[in-house]
Amino acid sequence: MDWIFEFPQLNPDWLLSAKRFIDGSFRTLTRAYGGTIENGFYPLQRVLIFIENVITSAPWPLVILVLAGTAWFAARRWSVVATVVALLMAIGMLGLWHDAMKTISLVFSATIFSIAIGFPLGILMNRFKRVGGILKTMLDIMQTMPPFVYLIPVVMLLGIGRVPGFIAVVIYAIPPIIRLTDLGIRLVDKEVLEAADAYGCSQSQKLWKVQLPLAMPTIMAGINQTIMMALGMVVIASMIGVQGLGLNVLQAIANQYFTQGIFNGFAIVGIAIIFDRISQAYGQRLQKHQGTTHE
Amino acid sequence: MSKSDASIDIRALYKIFGNSPKQYVDAVRSGLSKAELGKSHKHILGLNNINISMPAGKIQVIMGLSGSGKSTLIRHINRLIEPTSGSITIDGRNILDMPETELRDFRRNWTAMVFQRFALLPHRTVIDNVTFGLEIRGIDKAKSRDIGVRWIDRVGLVGYESRYPHELSGGMQQRVGLARALSNDASILLMDEAYSALDPLIRTDMQAMLLELQKELKKTIVFITHDLDEALRIGDRIVILRDGSIVQEGNSQDILLRPADEYIKRFVKDVNRGRYIKIEAIMEKARISDRKSLPKLKASTTLEVAARELTKTSHDAAFVTDDSGRTIGVVSLRQITAALSTTFGTP
Numbered sequence: 001m002d003w004i005f006e007f008p009q010l011n012p013d014w015l016l017s018a019k020r021f022i023d024g025s026f027r028t029l030t031r032a033y034g035g036t037i038e039n040g041f042y043p044l045q046r047v048l049i050f051i052e053n054v055i056t057s058a059p060w061p062l063v064i065l066v067l068a069g070t071a072w073f074a075a076r077r078w079s080v081v082a083t084v085v086a087l088l089m090a091i092g093m094l095g096l097w098h099d100a101m102k103t104i105s106l107v108f109s110a111t112i113f114s115i116a117i118g119f120p121l122g123i124l125m126n127r128f129k130r131v132g133g134i135l136k137t138m139l140d141i142m143q144t145m146p147p148f149v150y151l152i153p154v155v156m157l158l159g160i161g162r163v164p165g166f167i168a169v170v171i172y173a174i175p176p177i178i179r180l181t182d183l184g185i186r187l188v189d190k191e192v193l194e195a196a197d198a199y200g201c202s203q204s205q206k207l208w209k210v211q212l213p214l215a216m217p218t219i220m221a222g223i224n225q226t227i228m229m230a231l232g233m234v235v236i237a238s239m240i241g242v243q244g245l246g247l248n249v250l251q252a253i254a255n256q257y258f259t260q261g262i263f264n265g266f267a268i269v270g271i272a273i274i275f276d277r278i279s280q281a282y283g284q285r286l287q288k289h290q291g292t293t294h295e
Numbered sequence: 296m297s298k299s300d301a302s303i304d305i306r307a308l309y310k311i312f313g314n315s316p317k318q319y320v321d322a323v324r325s326g327l328s329k330a331e332l333g334k335s336h337k338h339i340l341g342l343n344n345i346n347i348s349m350p351a352g353k354i355q356v357i358m359g360l361s362g363s364g365k366s367t368l369i370r371h372i373n374r375l376i377e378p379t380s381g382s383i384t385i386d387g388r389n390i391l392d393m394p395e396t397e398l399r400d401f402r403r404n405w406t407a408m409v410f411q412r413f414a415l416l417p418h419r420t421v422i423d424n425v426t427f428g429l430e431i432r433g434i435d436k437a438k439s440r441d442i443g444v445r446w447i448d449r450v451g452l453v454g455y456e457s458r459y460p461h462e463l464s465g466g467m468q469q470r471v472g473l474a475r476a477l478s479n480d481a482s483i484l485l486m487d488e489a490y491s492a493l494d495p496l497i498r499t500d501m502q503a504m505l506l507e508l509q510k511e512l513k514k515t516i517v518f519i520t521h522d523l524d525e526a527l528r529i530g531d532r533i534v535i536l537r538d539g540s541i542v543q544e545g546n547s548q549d550i551l552l553r554p555a556d557e558y559i560k561r562f563v564k565d566v567n568r569g570r571y572i573k574i575e576a577i578m579e580k581a582r583i584s585d586r587k588s589l590p591k592l593k594a595s596t597t598l599e600v601a602a603r604e605l606t607k608t609s610h611d612a613a614f615v616t617d618d619s620g621r622t623i624g625v626v627s628l629r630q631i632t633a634a635l636s637t638t639f640g641t642p
Contacts, residue, residue, distance in 0.1 A: 195414035198373055199428045199479070200403030209430075213418045 030156050041163045048109055048162050055105040060097060075281030083277055087117065087270040096267045102167030102235055102244035103272060110166060110230045114174040115223060122181025123207070132182065139175045147172055147236050155240055173230040180222025184215030186265050201264075220283030227275045231268060245271075300386045301405075301482035301515040303349040303372060308381030310367055310539075313338030318381045329538050341367045343539040345381070349532070351482070352513040356530030358520055360450045364539040369487050372517060373406045374398055374573070385483070400621075402431045407476035411488035413468045415460040421447065421471050422456040428479035439478075446474040450504070466497035484516045488542045491521065502529050523562050527551070527571040535559060548576040552634075569599035569635050578615045578624035591616050594623065602631050 009015075055063070064085060071084040091100045125132040151168055156165040188211050196210045212219075238246035245264045252261035311319050311332070319327065319338055331339040342364045351356040359365040370376040371383060376392055383390045385405065393401060407428060415424050422443050423430075429439035447456060450470040460468055469489060476484055490498045506529055509516065520526050524531050527547045535543045535550070543555035551572050554560045575594035592601050592613045605613055605628050612627040 032324075133515075189414070191410055191412055191414040192416060194375060195408065195410060195416075197375055198402060198406070198408040199431050200399045200401075201431055202399060205431055210416060214416075238305075 006235070026153070026156065037157055038159070041158065044166070045161075045163050048106075048166055051109050052102060052105040053082075055108070056098060056101045058101075060092060063101070067272055067278075068203050071274075071278050071281075074278045074285070076285065077281065080277050080281050084274050087274055091267045094263050094267065096245065096248075096264060097266070099245045099248060100271060101266050103231075103246065103268070106166065106169065106234065106242060107227060107230045107238070107271070107275070108242060110169040110173055111223070111227050114170055114177055114226050114230070117170075118177035118222075119181055119219070120173045122178045122219075123185065124151075125178060125182045126185040135178070139178060142171055143175050147233065151240055160241035162242065165237040165240050168240065169230050169233045169237050169242075172233045172236075173226045176225035176229060177219070177222040180225065181215065181219050184218030184222070185211045187218060188214045215294040217283050220279060220286060224276060224279040224283065227279060228272060230245070231272050231275070234268065298617075300351060302351040302385070303347075303355075303483065303515060304382075304384040305345055305347045305349075305371075306382045307343055308345040308368075308383065309379045309490055310341035310364070310371070310373060310376065311338050311379045312341050320380050340539050342371070342378075345539075345541060347534055347541070347544065349515060349517065351515050353531040354509060354516040354518055354529055356518045356520060356526040357534045357536060358515055358523060358526040358530075358533060359536035360521055363536040365521075365536050366487055367459075368536070369485050369517055369519050369540075372483070372485055373402050373408065403428070403479075405481050406483045406485055407479040407481040408485040408487065409469070409472045409476045409489040411491055413460070413465075413492075415468060415470045415471055415475075417460055418593075420457045420459055421452060421463070424460065424471050425474045425478050427475055432479075438588070441478075442478050443474070446478040447471075449477070449508070450474045459532070466501065467495050469493060469501065477512070481515055484514045486516060486518045487523065488519050489519065490525065498525070505529060520543075521551075527566065547571050548573060552576055567599075570597055572598045572634055574598065574601045574613075574626045575624075576617055577630050578626040580624045589614050589625070591620075591622070592626070593618075598631050601626065602628065602635070605631070611627070 067088060068081050068085050071081045072078075076079070091097060099128050121135065147168060150171060153165075154164045154167055158167070192210060192214065193206070196206045201210065234242065234244060234246035235249050236246075238244065238250045245267050248264040249261055249268075251257065252264065302321060309320055309323060310316075311323065313319075313336070316338060319332060319336060323332065323340060323343060329343070332338050332340050345353070345368060348574065357365045357368060367376055370550050371378055372385075372390070374393070376393050381391070385401075388401075390398070414429065419427070422440065425447055426439040426443040429442060430436075433507050434442075444456065447453060450473055452474065455463065455467070460471065463471070469492075471490070476486075490501050493501060502525065505516075518526075518529060526603060527550070532544070532546055533550055534541055535555075537558060543550060543559055545553075550559065551563055551566065551568060573594065574592060574596050577598075578594075589610055590604065590608050590613045592604060592615055594615050596604070596615050601613065605611065611629070612625055614622045615624040615625050615626055
C-alpha cells in the first residue's frame with residue numbers, strides 16, 4: 001500500500017540531470033550571448049537614462065507646472081489640478097523629491113513602452129483569433145507568475161541595473177493594456193459596425209474611424225491599469241538595481257526603518273493618485289459623448 | 296442622376312444558417328420544410344427561394360413579422376449577409392459574385408442604409424455623422440461639408456450640426472441617419488425597420504417626409520417593416536414574407552382586396568381600408584358619356600375621401616377620372632360602402 005502515500009514522481013536522478021542540463025545550457029547561452037544581448041539593449045539604456053536625466057534635472061517648479069498642466073488638459077477640472085499640486089508639494093517637503101522623480105521617470109518610460117507594444121498587440125489579438133488565443137495564454141502566465149521567477153533569467157542575461165528592472169516592470173505592467181484594447185474593440189456596438197460595413201469602410205477605415213475611437217474609454221482604463229501595475233512593481237524592481245522610492249522602501253524593510261518605509265510608501269501612493277486621477281479623468285471625458293443613445 | 300440601372304433583381308435566393316448550410320440547399324429546394332430542417336438537421340432556414348424584381352425609382356416594401364427573414368433579406372442586397380445560393384443583379388452585375396474590393400466600391404457608391412436603432416457614431420457630431428459616407432469615399436472635407444449641411448437642412452435639423460447623437464431624441468437621431476444615407480447620393484436606399492423604434496406620431500411625420508423626398512429623388516428604396524399600415528402607406532410595391540418565403544407580392548390594392556391566404560387576411564382585417572383602397576380598384580370600368588352630370592373623382596382617391604366628397608353632394612355616384620381628366624369608370628356610394636366593410640368576398 002506504499003504507492004498510495006508515495007506520489008509516483010519522475011526518477012530523481014533523471015530530474016536532477018534535467019535541471020542540470022537546462023541550467024547548464026542556459027548558463028552557456030548567457031556566457032556566449034550575454035554580452036551581445038546586453039549590447040542590444042544599450043540604446044534602450046541610453047533612452048532610459050535620457051528620460052531620467054530630463055525629469056530629475058528639471059527645476060521642481062517646472063515639473064509641477066507640467067504635471068498640473070497635464071492634469072488640466074486631461075480633466076478640465078481645478079479639483080484634479082489642485083490634488084496633483086498638493087501631492088507633489090507634500091512629496092517634495094518630505095525630502096523625497098529626487099527619488100520620486102526617478103520613480104516617475106521609470107513609470108513614465110515603462111508606460112510609454114507598454115502602450116507602444118501593447119496597443120498594437122491588442123489590435124492584433126482582436127483581429128486574429130488564433131494569435132489572440134495564444135497571446136491570452138501568455139498573458140495569463142505573465143500575470144500569475146511571481147515576478148521573482150522571471151527576474152532570474154532577466155538578471156542572468158542582463159545582470160543588475162536599470163534595463164533589467166525596466167524589463168521586469170514592463171512584463172508585469174503590459175497585460176492590462178493588451179487585454180483592454182482587445183476588449184474595447186470587442187465591445188463596440190454591432191449595429192455601428194454594421195453601419196460602417198454598409199457604407200463601404202475598408203478594414204483600416206473601420207478600425208481607425210469607428211472601432212478605436214469607440215474603444216478609447218476602455219483602452220484608457222487599460223492604460224490606467226498599466227500605470228498602476230508599473231508603480232506596484234517599483235519595490236520589486238529595486239531588488240535588481242532600480243533606484244528611486246522603491247529602493248528606499250527596500251532599505252527600510254531590510255533595516256526595519258519604520259518611518260522611512262511609511263514616508264516612501266506614502267510618496268508611491270501619492271504618485272499613484274496623480275497618475276490615476278489624470279488618466280481616469282481623461283477617460284471619462286472621452287466617454288462623455290458615448291452615453292447610450294435615446295430609445 | 297446618371298447611374299444606369301438601379302433596379303434590383305433577386306433570383307432563387309436561399310439562406311440557411313448553420314454549420315454546413317450548402318449541403319441542405321438541394322433538400323430545401325425539393326421541399327424540406329423550415330421546421331424539419333431545424334428539428335432534424337439543426338439548421339435554420341432564413342430565406343427560401345426568394346424571387347423579387349424591384350423596379351428602379353420605386354419604394355419596395357418588404358413586410359413580415361419578426362423571424363420572417365425580412366432583415367436577412369435586406370442585408371443580402373448590400374451583402375452584409377452572405378447568401379447560401381441565388382443571385383442579386385443590380386445594373387447587370389451579380390452582387391453575390393463581387394470580390395471584396397468591388398463589393399466595397401458598390402457599397403460606397405450604390406447603396407446607403409438606414410438602421411432600426413440608428414447606428415450613429417456616438418463620438419461624432421451630427422454633421423460628421425452625416426458626412427461619414429462621403430468621408431469613407433474620400434471626398435474632400437469642404438465639399439462633403441456643403442453636402443452635409445444641405446441634407447441636414449432638408450431633414451429639418453438646422454442648428455443641430457455640432458450636437459452629439461445622445462443629445463437628440465430618437466426621431467431626430469433617425470433624421471440624422473436618413474441625412475447620412477441621402478448625402479451619399481446612392482441610387483439605392485435600404486431602410487431596415489427605419490421607423491419601427493419611433494413614436495407613432497413621429498413615425499407618421501417621417502413617413503410623410505420620406506414620401507415628399509422620394510417625389511423628387513426617385514431612388515430605389517427597399518423598406519423593411521413589420522407594420523402593415525406603414526407598408527400600405529409608403530409602398531409602391533409590397534412583398535409579404537413569412538418563415539423566409541414570400542406569401543404575397545403586389546401593390547397595396549392587391550394586398551387589401553385580394554389577400555393571398557388566411558395569414559394575410561388576418562393582417563388586413565385590422566387595417567383602415569378606407570385610407571388605402573383607391574376607388575380605381577373598385578370602380579366599374581365604363582366609358583360612359585356625360586349624359587348624367589356626376590361629380591368627378593380622381594382614380595387615386597381613397598375610399599375615405601371619396602365617401603366624404605360624395606356625401607357632400609346630392610349624388611350617389613361619381614365618375615372616375617385618370618390623371619388627364621378622362622373618365623375611365625364609375626363608382627357608387629354603395630360600392631364604396633361595400634368595399635369599406637367587406638371582409639373579403641371573392642372579387
